Amino acid sequence: MKILKLEDKxxxxxxxxxxxxxxxxxxxxxxxxxxxLVAVCARVCALIGMRDMCGWVEESEGGKQSCMWDIIxxxxxxxxxxxxxxxxxxxxxxxx
Numbered sequence: 723m724k725i726l727k728l729e730d731k732x733x734x735x736x737x738x739x740x741x742x743x744x745x746x747x748x749x750x751x752x753x754x755x756x757x758x759l760v761a762v763c764a765r766v767c768a769l770i771g772m773r774d775m776c777g778w779v780e781e782s783e784g785g786k787q788s789c790m791w792d793i794i795x796x797x798x799x800x801x802x803x804x805x806x807x808x809x810x811x812x813x814x815x816x817x818x
Contacts, residue, residue: 728769729778735762736793746796759797766794 739758743749751759769775782789 725769725773728765729775732762732765732769733778733781733790736790737787740793746793746800749800763797 735758739751739755739762740746740749743751766775779791779794780789
């Protein structure tokens with residue numbers, strides 16, 4: 723039960739970080755958003771090592787929201803841009 727709550731919290735954190743950013747791949751994030759992304763990516767990496775996250779990654783809340791796979795894929799593209807902020811997040815993303 724606690725794992726499901728953690729998954730819900732990670733989903734909310736990722737979606738809240740991107741609120742207001744139309745295209746993740748070219749978004750400019752402030753320092754707080756970058757820190758939040760690093761924290762969420764670290765938690766996702768740790769959780770993937772302990773549990774099958776396929777259901778979580780594919781969940782789109784009945785088509786109402788982007789699935790986590792789409793968000794993570796967009797983050798990976800964003801991380802490939804090579805700016806200083808992106809490097810902090812991309813080290814976690816490429817381990818997923």
